[in-house]
Amino acid sequence: MTTMTSALRAAARALAVLGPLACASPVLAAEAVFPPAASVGLAPPxxxxxxxxxxxxxxxxxxxxxxxEMPAEAYGQLVEKFTPDALRATGFEAQGSGAALSVAGGEGRVLRGRQAANGQSYTKWVAVVRGGAGTGLVTxxxxxxxxxxxxxxxxxxxxTTIAFRAPGSLTEQMAALPYTVGDLAxxxxxxxxxxxxxxLTEGPKDIDPDGAQPLVVVAPAMGRAAIPAGQEGAFARKALATFREIKDVTITDEERTTRDGAVFLRLRATGTDAKSGRPVAVTQVIRxxxxxxxxxxxxxxxxxxxxLARAERVATSVAMR
Structure with missing residues (x-):
């Protein structure tokens, strides 16, 4: 499961409706468990x-x-798009129009449905919640x-046990990542x-909707996702082609290297920012x-x-913990 696009847009991916949620009292009484340095948690099944x-x-x-996790202002934008029709294009088959979800000190909406992916059929729930100073999307x-x-x-x-707490610092959040970055370049x-x-970015803005600042995103695969030997190039090109933030992508250079038993596939490309229309330069390195x-x-x-060359320095300095 890859999440580069969803990470950049922080957009909801699943939808399906759930009626009013019943809850067993032992679960309600359970204490929420929070991922390291996170501000949103719950008592898992x-x-x-x-x-x-x-x-x-x-x-x-x-x-x-x-x-x-997203900023508090993201809640309204997510709820606006939180309908079966809006997300049918993502492959979700909704079972209704959604329901309110009670959140301590906040509010939420939840949807339930099904989706087929990677040869399997899944039942999915997606909850968008607001509490404290933030928004959470729970899939x-x-x-x-x-x-x-x-x-x-x-x-x-x-x-129904979703809860909020004060988030950890950015340093604490980075320490909880499954990898380290040796060179921020x-x-x-x-x-x-x-x-x-x-x-990561370069420039004064933390949020840069116009794409005026260079941007680097590091994202490992979530779970086991082995790519057969010899298919790395095809996988990399497909991954870049499905990145919806950039249109009219033209690959200008491709390089494959091997280091410490790992294969590195680098692509350079040009394209157009889908939102601003600005011409952009792109590099993608997959290890x-x-x-x-x-x-x-x-x-x-x-x-x-x-x-781009500095972004590639970042890529080669990443080490899994």
Whole structure:
């Protein structure tokens, strides 16, 4: 499961409706568990444990709960798009129009539905919640074959335990990532996403909707996602082509190297920022190593293409913990 686009847009991905949630009192009484340095947590269903690969929880059956944190102002934008029609294009089959979700000191909406992905069919819940000074997007997916191990009622009960706390510092959030970055190459960290991805920029703005500043995003695969030997180039080109923030992508250079048993596939490209229309320069470095991969994407205005070489320095300095 890759999440580069969703990380950049921080947009909701799943939808499906849930009626009013019933909750068993033992779950309500359970104390919320928070991913390291996170501000959003919940009491997970029995058998689900904190993930070491992303912010959330996972089950040996393949079921998972992914928690994404966003600024408070994101809540209104997400709720506006939180309809079956708006997200049908993502592959979700909704079962209704959504329901209110009670959140201590805040508010929320929850939807439930199904989606097919990677040859499997999943039941999914998505809750967008607001509390404290932030917004949370909580996505639960349970393979159809695992519903006896992670029952619907247990998921729905867990969603009613969503809670907020003060977030950890950016330094603490970076320390909780499953990797380290040895060379920031002149970029500064802005935020972490889903306890998995790291966003860096160069310039004074933390949020740069016009794409005027160079941007680097580091994001490893979530879970095991081995790419067969010899298919790295095709995978990298497909990954870049599906990055919706950039249109009219033209690959200008490709390089494959091997270091310490890992394959590095680098692509350079040009394109157009889909929102602002600005011409941009792009670099993508994917490190394929055993059962997983790590992707680093660098974007810069066309007249600041020198930043790409530094983004590639960031990519080569990443080490998994």
């Amino acid at each position: 029995p058998g689900m444990t904190p993930s070491k690969a992303f912010a959330g929880f996972e089950h040996r059956s393949g079921a998972s709960i992914l928690i994404t 639960v997916q349970v393979p159809e074959a695992a519903r006896a191990q992670v029952p619907d009622a247990a998921v729905e009960a867990a969603l 002149g970029f500064r960290p802005v935020r972490t996403l889903m306890g998995n991805a790291l966003m 394929f190593d055993g059962p997983g991969y790590l992707r680093v994407l660098g974007l810069a205005p066309a007249d600041r293409a020198e930043a």
